[in-house]
Amino acid sequence: MRGPSIRFDNVGLQLGGVDILSTVSFAVGSGEIHCLIGPNGGGKTSLVRCLLGQMPHSGTIDVGWDENRTIGYVPQLLDFDKTLPVTVNDFLAMVCQKRRPAFVGMSKATRATSDAVLDRVGLIGKGKTKLGSLSGGERQRVLFAQALIPAPALLVLDEPMTSMDEVGVERFASVIRELAADGVTILWIAHNLAQVREMAHSVSCIKRTLLFSGPPSEVLAELGAEALFSSLGMANFEAMST
Amino acid sequence: MTEFYAWMRESLQNLAYDGVLPLSFQYGFVINAVFCALLIGPVLGGVGTMVVVKRMAFFSQAIGNAAMTGVAIGVLLGESYTEPYVSMFSFCILFGLILNYTKGRTAISSDTLIGVFLSISLAVGASLLLFVSARVNTHILEAVLFGSVLTVSDTDINVLLVVTIAALGVGVPLFNRFLLASLNPSLARVRGVRVRVLEYVFVLLITILTVACLKIVGAVLVEALLLIPAAAARNVIRSMKGFVFLSMAISTISCIAGVVVPMQFDLPLPSGGAIIMVAAGFFLLTMIVRMTFSRLREVEA
Numbered sequence: 001m002r003g004p005s006i007r008f009d010n011v012g013l014q015l016g017g018v019d020i021l022s023t024v025s026f027a028v029g030s031g032e033i034h035c036l037i038g039p040n041g042g043g044k045t046s047l048v049r050c051l052l053g054q055m056p057h058s059g060t061i062d063v064g065w066d067e068n069r070t071i072g073y074v075p076q077l078l079d080f081d082k083t084l085p086v087t088v089n090d091f092l093a094m095v096c097q098k099r100r101p102a103f104v105g106m107s108k109a110t111r112a113t114s115d116a117v118l119d120r121v122g123l124i125g126k127g128k129t130k131l132g133s134l135s136g137g138e139r140q141r142v143l144f145a146q147a148l149i150p151a152p153a154l155l156v157l158d159e160p161m162t163s164m165d166e167v168g169v170e171r172f173a174s175v176i177r178e179l180a181a182d183g184v185t186i187l188w189i190a191h192n193l194a195q196v197r198e199m200a201h202s203v204s205c206i207k208r209t210l211l212f213s214g215p216p217s218e219v220l221a222e223l224g225a226e227a228l229f230s231s232l233g234m235a236n237f238e239a240m241s242t
Numbered sequence: 243m244t245e246f247y248a249w250m251r252e253s254l255q256n257l258a259y260d261g262v263l264p265l266s267f268q269y270g271f272v273i274n275a276v277f278c279a280l281l282i283g284p285v286l287g288g289v290g291t292m293v294v295v296k297r298m299a300f301f302s303q304a305i306g307n308a309a310m311t312g313v314a315i316g317v318l319l320g321e322s323y324t325e326p327y328v329s330m331f332s333f334c335i336l337f338g339l340i341l342n343y344t345k346g347r348t349a350i351s352s353d354t355l356i357g358v359f360l361s362i363s364l365a366v367g368a369s370l371l372l373f374v375s376a377r378v379n380t381h382i383l384e385a386v387l388f389g390s391v392l393t394v395s396d397t398d399i400n401v402l403l404v405v406t407i408a409a410l411g412v413g414v415p416l417f418n419r420f421l422l423a424s425l426n427p428s429l430a431r432v433r434g435v436r437v438r439v440l441e442y443v444f445v446l447l448i449t450i451l452t453v454a455c456l457k458i459v460g461a462v463l464v465e466a467l468l469l470i471p472a473a474a475a476r477n478v479i480r481s482m483k484g485f486v487f488l489s490m491a492i493s494t495i496s497c498i499a500g501v502v503v504p505m506q507f508d509l510p511l512p513s514g515g516a517i518i519m520v521a522a523g524f525f526l527l528t529m530i531v532r533m534t535f536s537r538l539r540e541v542e543a
Contacts, residue, residue: 054431073432080425083476084295090482094418094425095433101417103291103486130480146429156432 002066003153003185005030006051010059013046019208020046021057026204026213030064031183033176035190035200035216042207044189045076048156051187065153072152074143074160082132088142089114089127095146117145122171136163144172155179157188161195173199243403247396250277266505275391275458275513277399279497281406282455282467287493289413289451290472291486296424298448300353301341303465304360305452308337310367310461312453313386317374325397330453337363338449342441367461389460389514391501398457405454412447420444458497460514467493470521477528496521 006028013021021043028034036044050057052073080086086094092114093102100107106114118124121141131139140160147155161169176199180186190196196203197216204213212219251270258267266272293299312333316326341359345352371383385393413420423430423437430437452464459467475488500517503509509516 049428052428052432054428071432073429075426075429078426081295081297085476085479085481085485086295087481091425094422094482095429097418099415101414102421103417103482105483128481143429 001068001151001153002183003031003155004066004069005064006154006185006187007062007064008047008051008059009062011047011050011061012058013043013050013055014058021050021206022209024059024206024210026210028185028187028202030066030185031180032201033180033186033188033199035188035196035203036206037190037193037196037203037219038206038211044206045158047206048158048187048189052156063154068151068153070150070152070154072147072155074140074147074155074157076158076160076162078131078139078143080131084130084132086131087128088118088123088131088134091131091142092118092127092146092149096149113149114145117148120148120175121145122167135165137165137168140164141168141172144175148175152179152184155184155186155188157186157190159189159191161190161192169195243400244396247274247277247399264502264506266502269505271392271394272501272505274394274396274399275501276498278394278402278458279501279517280494281399281402282451282458283494283497284490285406285409285413285451286455286467286497287471287490288486289409289447290468290470290493291475291482291489292413292417292420292444293448293468294472294476295421296444297352298444299465299469300356300360301338301445302448302452302468304341304356304363305334305338305449306456306461306464307360307363307367308334309453309456310371310386311337311363313383314367314370314374317378318370323378324393325395327397327401327453330456331450334449334453335446338445339442342445346438346441384512385460386456387460387462388512389456389458389463389517391458391505391513394457402454405450409447409451412443416440416443458501458513459517460512463514463518466518467496467521470518470525471496474521474525474528477525477532492521492524496524 008027009025011021011024012019024047036047038044046055049055051061052071089106090102093100093106093110096110096114097107114127115124118127121144123138123141123145126134126138131142134142140163144160161172164172173195176186188200200216202214203216203219205211205219251273254263254267254273255270257263258265293302309330312330313326315333316329317323319329321329341356345355348355375383381390384390419430419435419440422433423435423440427437455464455467471493472485472489474492475485479485479488496517499520501513504511504513504516
């Protein structure tokens, strides 16, 4: 399988008369892990929403699909009432089953697939646990798991590791590497620069516009303008520099 | 259908005379009301779980209040004051659609906006009802507000039957999408869910259900029947399956008990009030169960 290549060409976005994004142009190669970095409020999530067709934008976003056009999306968080009686299996049934309502349970096929992805993200045996009882990191792994059903050609990740512990991060990184090896294109909004340096094939820095784009090593040189990354923290900057 | 209802009433009345069923079943209107309760109980219990997840309890309250205005408009326009369905459905659907349209185009938070609409609908409905009360039997107005088993007709049963079938036809296949759209709209859109369209479909679903249930539960209390069984089930249940089915069971038992018990024991209670009191009993019971188990767990820990 080959994931799509993506070309952002002069992409702009205005909301309520305010420029959220302007003249953003860069390309993501097929099967590449491409990280979007930049300060909070810089427009990374908005750019991803433009790609997903959820925000009206100027300019063009060309996605060069191959046969598989499946997008896996991992949102930043799941904002819900933690006391709701929704288990991990209920959530996966809700997301993955179109007609069969979650309250009658999973079909055999969905059960097999969901068990496989829960195993992959290190949550096997957690299917009957209430979503609200999981830790923040475990919930993010559930969100990651749903993005793997069905097997995506393009995986879009919006800060997926914010609350993950070390085990979760390791598991997540290993699955990301496996997916990239399978040819899945990965567009990943990241804040951990050490991780970006270790895993990304290419990086783009967004602060309302594109500041720079290229391989992580080249981006590092540009990071002299560390003030731009005040929100990322000096620890991050130092981790990237070593 | 009228012949079927007549046959059903006669059969059940005979069973009541034979002592198989409670004596209150000797009255045709009680059988009508029980049949309605059997229709609305499971549907409101099931849809109530979605209302709770989507945090839309106050929306159905606003629709209930709007129905009062609908009744008054119907009476003013010369519609039958016992079955003013055309004006009730028309006004409430229009009201629900405008509310949802406004919600999507304003920065005001959803609960504030619904609160504003709820207050407006209550003010207009109460004023118009008082105005038309001179023209009709005031018991009709009580029935609209609090529900009454005495006024349930074959037309009411037919309306409920159609609405129930429509609610099942829409609510069951779209259940996952309704919930996913409320948990994370962005993820839902990526999954091919048309979030905005679904919002309107859900609003229509709640509106037609609310209006169809008015005769039994009443405009003031219909929101409670959507909310309390689901809230009671949530107290003691950990999965979606248990949540939906227990909510349906509590709602159905509450509806039937709320209709039959006042008749059986000659209690001067409106059906809506009785139904909600039974449902509230279940809520208290599940609260006690939940608190007891929490304490036991604490002791074990």
